[in-house]
Amino acid sequence: MSRRVRGLLRKEFLQVLRDPSSIAIAFLMPAFLLLLFGYGVSMDASNVPLAVVVEQPGAEAESFASVFQHSRYFAPQRYIDRASARRALDAGLVDGIVLLPADFAARVKGDASAPIQLIVNGVNANSARLLEGYVEGAWRNWLERELGARAMPLNQPVMLQPRIWFNPGLRSRNYLVPGLVAINMTLVGALLTALVMAREWERGTLEAMMVTPVSMREVLIGKVLPYFVLGMGGMALSVAMALWLFQVPFRGSFWVLTLCAALFLLVALGMGLLISVTTRNQFVAGMVAIIATFLPAFLLSGMLFDIGSMPVVVQWVTHLVAARYFVAILQTLFLAGDVWGVIVPNALALILMALFFIGLARRRMHKHLE
Amino acid sequence: MWQRILALITKEFLNLFKDRKSRFVTIVPPLIQLLVFGYAASFDLDHVPYAVYDRDHGQAGRALQAAFSGSPTFDLRYVIQRQDQIAPLIDNREVLLVLQLEPGFSEKLTIGEPAEVQVLVDGRNSNTAQIAVNYAGSVLNAFNGQWIARHQQQAPPTRLVSRAWFNPNLESRWFFIPGLVGLLTLVVTMVVTSLSVAREREQGTFDQLLVTPLRPFEILIGKATPGFVVGLVEGSLVILVARFWFGVPLVGDLAVLYLGLVLFLFAAIGIGLAISSLAVTLQQALLGGFLFMVPAVILSGFATPIENMPPLVQMITLLDPLRYFLVVLRGVFLEGAPFSILVHQLWPLAIIAAVTLSAAGWLFRHRMY
Numbered sequence: 001m002s003r004r005v006r007g008l009l010r011k012e013f014l015q016v017l018r019d020p021s022s023i024a025i026a027f028l029m030p031a032f033l034l035l036l037f038g039y040g041v042s043m044d045a046s047n048v049p050l051a052v053v054v055e056q057p058g059a060e061a062e063s064f065a066s067v068f069q070h071s072r073y074f075a076p077q078r079y080i081d082r083a084s085a086r087r088a089l090d091a092g093l094v095d096g097i098v099l100l101p102a103d104f105a106a107r108v109k110g111d112a113s114a115p116i117q118l119i120v121n122g123v124n125a126n127s128a129r130l131l132e133g134y135v136e137g138a139w140r141n142w143l144e145r146e147l148g149a150r151a152m153p154l155n156q157p158v159m160l161q162p163r164i165w166f167n168p169g170l171r172s173r174n175y176l177v178p179g180l181v182a183i184n185m186t187l188v189g190a191l192l193t194a195l196v197m198a199r200e201w202e203r204g205t206l207e208a209m210m211v212t213p214v215s216m217r218e219v220l221i222g223k224v225l226p227y228f229v230l231g232m233g234g235m236a237l238s239v240a241m242a243l244w245l246f247q248v249p250f251r252g253s254f255w256v257l258t259l260c261a262a263l264f265l266l267v268a269l270g271m272g273l274l275i276s277v278t279t280r281n282q283f284v285a286g287m288v289a290i291i292a293t294f295l296p297a298f299l300l301s302g303m304l305f306d307i308g309s310m311p312v313v314v315q316w317v318t319h320l321v322a323a324r325y326f327v328a329i330l331q332t333l334f335l336a337g338d339v340w341g342v343i344v345p346n347a348l349a350l351i352l353m354a355l356f357f358i359g360l361a362r363r364r365m366h367k368h369l370e
Numbered sequence: 371m372w373q374r375i376l377a378l379i380t381k382e383f384l385n386l387f388k389d390r391k392s393r394f395v396t397i398v399p400p401l402i403q404l405l406v407f408g409y410a411a412s413f414d415l416d417h418v419p420y421a422v423y424d425r426d427h428g429q430a431g432r433a434l435q436a437a438f439s440g441s442p443t444f445d446l447r448y449v450i451q452r453q454d455q456i457a458p459l460i461d462n463r464e465v466l467l468v469l470q471l472e473p474g475f476s477e478k479l480t481i482g483e484p485a486e487v488q489v490l491v492d493g494r495n496s497n498t499a500q501i502a503v504n505y506a507g508s509v510l511n512a513f514n515g516q517w518i519a520r521h522q523q524q525a526p527p528t529r530l531v532s533r534a535w536f537n538p539n540l541e542s543r544w545f546f547i548p549g550l551v552g553l554l555t556l557v558v559t560m561v562v563t564s565l566s567v568a569r570e571r572e573q574g575t576f577d578q579l580l581v582t583p584l585r586p587f588e589i590l591i592g593k594a595t596p597g598f599v600v601g602l603v604e605g606s607l608v609i610l611v612a613r614f615w616f617g618v619p620l621v622g623d624l625a626v627l628y629l630g631l632v633l634f635l636f637a638a639i640g641i642g643l644a645i646s647s648l649a650v651t652l653q654q655a656l657l658g659g660f661l662f663m664v665p666a667v668i669l670s671g672f673a674t675p676i677e678n679m680p681p682l683v684q685m686i687t688l689l690d691p692l693r694y695f696l697v698v699l700r701g702v703f704l705e706g707a708p709f710s711i712l713v714h715q716l717w718p719l720a721i722i723a724a725v726t727l728s729a730a731g732w733l734f735r736h737r738m739y
Contacts, residue, residue: 021654029661036665040683041674048677089535091711113529122537123704125545126413126497127675132532133504139530158434158479158517160510161486162503165460167493175495176674187660195653279391282652283569287395287561289656291403294664295557299407304673306498308466309416314409328463331494341462 004214008222016226025191026230030184030238037180038246042172047075048131051085051094054078058105060146064116065100067142073134089121096120096131166335177246178330179303181238182323185261186297188234189268190275192227194289197276197365216365224269224358231265242334252333256343260333263350264326270357271322277364297323325349374584378592386562386596396561396600400554404608407554408616411546415501421448421465423456428476434487437513438469443505460492467491467502479517536704544619547612548699549672552692555605555631556638556666560659563597563642567734568655571647580735590731594639601635612703622702626709630698633719637691640726647733666692694719 016022052068054061068076077094079085085097099117107114118135120128167174200206209219239257242248272289279285299305300314301323307315318324325346332342387393422435439446447465450456459465470488478485489506493499534540570576579589609627613620620627641662649655669676669683670692676684687693694715701707701715 019651019653021651021657025657029657032661033664036683036686037668040669040679040686042678045675045678090705090707115529115531118530118532120532120534122534122540123545123700124675125534125537125540125542126501128534128537128540129501129504132534133500133507135532136507136530158510158514159484159486160489160503160507162489162491162506164491164493164496164499164503167496167499170493170496170500172496175497183664187664191653191656191660195656199653281389281391282572283565284389284392284395286565286652286656286659287392290557290561290564290659290663291395291399294660294667295403295407295553298667299410302495305410305412306415306495308419309412309414310410314406317406318410335494336461339461341458 002218005218005221008214008218009225012222012226016230022192022227022230025188026227026234027237029191030188030234031241033184033187034177034180034238034241035245038173038177038241041176041180045127045130045134046072048073048096048127048134049094050074050076050131050135051079051088051097052076053080053082053085053097053099055081055100055102056105060108061100061104063146064139064142065098067138068098071134071138074138089119092121094121095127096135098135173246174248174335175331176303177242177248178334179301179327181235181242182264182301182303182326182330183294183297184238185231185235185264185326186268186293186323188231189227189265190272190289190293192231193223193269193272194275194285195282196223196227197273198280198282198285201280202282216362220273220358220362220365223273224266227269228262228265231269232262235261235265248334250334251337253338256338257333260326260329260343260347260350263347263354264322266354267322267350267357270354270361273361274357274364277361296321300324301327303327319349322350322353325353371588374582375588375591378584378589379595382566382592382596385566386600396558397604400558400604401607401611404550404554404611405615407550408543408547408611411543411550413497413501413542415443415466415498415505417445418443418467418502418505419445419447419465420467420469421450421456421459422446423450423453423468423470425473426471426475430476430479430485431471434471434510434513435469437509438506441505441509444509456490460490463492465492466498467506469506543616544704545700546672547616547618548703549670549696551605551608551612551699552634552670552695553667553672554608555601555634555695556663556692558604559597559601559635559638560642560663562600563593563639564646564659565652565655566593566596567643567646568649568652571649572651586731586734589734590643590727593643593730594636594727597639597642598635601638602631605631605635618703620703621706623706623708624702626707626712627698627702629709630695630702630712630716630719633716633723634691634695634698636723637719637726640723640728640730641691643730644726644733647730666690669693670696672696688718689722691719691722 050068052065054065068074079088082099088094089097097119099119101115101117104114116139118132120131122128164170243250275285275288279288300318300321302318307318307324310318329343329346332339386396420438424431424435438444448459450468456468460468468490470490472486472488475485475487487510489503491499491502537544567576570579612618642659645658645662646655649658669687669690676687676693679687697715698712701712
C-alpha cells in the first residue's frame with residue numbers, strides 16, 4: 001500500500017474517531033435498533049380479547065364457551081347480548097365476537113347443524129385471519145370431544161397435516177431478526193458514507209486535495225476502507241445479538257455469512273458514496289439517504305412482505321433494492337443452511353450492485369473543477 | 371412581528387426549493403414510493419407456487435388435486451415423482467409448499483375413514499407459511515363440504531360461520547395503505563425538518579439568526595412552516611391516491627382525519643426540529659433522524675400488532691406519535707370511527723406536539739457552541 005493511501009486512511013480514521021457520531025452509527029445504532037425490534041416485533045398473538053355471547057344458556061353452549069377460558073390464545077370476556085358485544089368491538093375493546101344464537105341448543109339436538117357465529121374486526125386483515133384460524137381450531141377440538149363423548153365419528157373426510165420446515169414452532173422472531181440485521185446494515189452503510197464526500201466538497205477540502213499528488217482511486221480507497229472496517233464491526237455485533245440474545249438458530253457456515261456480509265456492506269457503502277458524490281451537498285445527500293434507504297429496505301426486501309405475491313412491475317422494482325438479496329441470503333443461512341441455489345445467485349447480484357455503485361461513484365469523482 | 375416571520379418563512383421555502391435537487395427530492399420520490407409500496411405492502415398471497423407428490427394415484431386424490439389447481443391462490447409448478455425431489459424444490463425456494471398424498475388415500479376416503487393429506491411448507495418466513503397453510507385449509511374445507519354433500523354423509527352437528535366486519539374480504543392492503551399515509555407523511559416531514567437547523571448551525575448562519583430581533587418562538591414558526599405545508603400537501607395527495615387509486619374505502623369524517631393529520635404534523639415537526647437543534651453537524655442530525663424514524667415506524671403497529679409486544683415495549687410505544695395517527699387513519703378510513711372514539715388518540719398527539727415544539731424552541735437558544 002502506498003504511503004499516500006496510508007496517509008489518507010490515517011486522516012479518515014482520525015476524522016471517524018473525533019466525531020463520535022460515526023462510531024455511534026456503526027455500533028450504537030445497530031445494537032439499539034436490534035434490541036428494540038428483537039423484543040418488540042412479533043407476529044405471534046396471544047391473549048386476544050374475544051367477546052363471548054351466549055344468548056340462551058344451555059349445556060352445549062356453556063361447554064363450548066368454556067373452551068376459550070383454557071387457551072393461551074384468547075382472553076375471553078362474557079357479554080350478555082349482541083348489542084353490548086358490538087359496542088365493545090366498535091370501541092376496540094375486543095377483536096372478535098363468538099355468538100351462540102338463542103336456538104343453538106335446539107338445533108344441536110335436531111338434524112340441521114347449528115351455526116356458531118364468529119365476527120372478527122377485519123381492519124387488521126392478517127390478525128383477523130389468524131384469529132379465525134385459532135377459533136376454528138378451538139371449535140374443531142371441542143367438536144371432536146363432544147362427538148367422542150356421544151360415540152359419534154367426526155365426519156371430516158380429509159384432514160390437513162401441515163409440516164413447517166426450518167421453523168416448526170412458527171417463531172416469527174426467527175425470520176424477523178435476520179431481516180432486521182439486513183435493514184440495520186443498509187442504514188449503517190448509507191449513513192456512514194452518504195455525507196463524507198459531500199462534506200469535503202462543501203468545506204472545500206476536496207479542492208485542497210486536488211492539488212496534491214493523490215489520485216481519485218486512492219481517495220476512494222481512503223473513503224471506503226475505514227467505514228468498511230466499522231461496518232463489519234457493526235455487522236458482527238448484530239449477528240452476535242441475533243444468535244445469543246434472540247436465540248435464532250444458525251444452520252449455515254460462518255465464512256459464507258462473512259463473505260456475503262462484506263459484499264452487502266460494499267453495496268451499502270457504495271450507494272452512500274454515490275449519493276454523496278452526486279449531490280455534493282450534505283443537506284440534499286441527507287435527504288436522499290432518508291428517502292432511499294429505510295422504507296425501501298423495510299417494505300421491498302421481502303423481510304416482511306412476500307415478494308412473489310407482489311405485482312410483476314413491483315417485483316422488478318424490488319430487484320433494485322440490495323437488501324432484497326441480503327435478506328434472502330440471511331434467512332436461508334440462519335434457518336435452512338448453505339443452500340447454494342439461493343446463495344450463489346443472490347451473492348452474484350450483490351457483486352454486480354457493488355461494482356455498479358462503486359464504479360459509478362469512481363467515474364463521478366474527477367480531479368477537476370466544474 | 372408577522373412581517374419578520376413572513377420574511378423568515380420565505381427564506382426557509384427558498385432554502386428548500388431553490389436547489390433543483392432538493393426540490394426534486396422532497397416532491398417526487400414520496401409519490402413514487404406510495405405507488406410502489408401500496409402494491410407491495412400486503413400479506414395476502416397470490417399465485418403460491420406449489421408441487422404435488424401423488425403416491426396414491428387414485429380417483430379421489432386426483433379430485434383433491436383439482437381443487438388445488440383450480441384455486442386462483444395456488445399455482446402448480448412441479449409434479450414430483452420421487453421423495454428426494456422434495457427437499458431441493460423447497461430449499462431453493464422454487465415452491466412454497468408441497469402437497470403429499472400417501473398411498474391408500476383414495477381408498478380410505480371412499481370407505482369413509484379419515485384420510486390425511488400432508489402439506490410441507492417452507493417456514494423461512496413463518497408468517498407467509500402460516501398464511502399458506504390457512505389457504506390450504508380453506509381449499510380443503512370446501513372440498514370436504516362438497517364430498518359430504520355428494521356422498522350424503524352426516525354433517526357435523528355444529529358449524530362455524532365467520533364474518534369480518536369493516537373489511538369483509540380481509541384484504542390486508544386496506545390495512546396497510548392507510549398506514550402508508552402515516553409513514554410517508556412522517557418521512558417527508560423528517561426530511562424537511564431534521565436537517566434544517568443543523569445545516570444552519572454547521573454553516574454558522576444560525577448564530578446570525580439568533581442575533582436578529584426574531585424571538586425563538588418566531589424562529590420556531592418560521593422553521594416549522596415549510597415542514598407543515600409540505601407535510602400537509604403530500605399527506606393530502608397520499609390520502610387522495612389511497613382513496614381513488616387503490617380504492618380503499620373512506621367511510622369516516624374527513625374533519626377528524628385532518629385534525630389527526632395536523633396534530634401529527636405538529637408532533638413530527640417538533641421532534642424533527644428538536645433533533646436538528648441538538649445536533650452540531652449534519653451527520654449527527656441524520657443519525658438522530660434515523661434513530662427516531664426507524665423505531666417510530668417499527669413500534670407504531672404498522673406491520674406487527676402492538677398487543678403482541680412485551681409490556682415494557684408497549685409502554686415505549688406510548689411516546690410514538692405515529693402509533694396514535696395510525697389508529698386515527700385506520701379508524702376513519704375503514705371503520706368510520708367518530709370523534710368521540712378517536713379523541714383518545716388525539717389528545718396524546720396534542721401533548722406530544724406541545725412538548726416537542728416547546729423543546730425545540732427552547733433548544734434554539736440554549737444549545738450554543
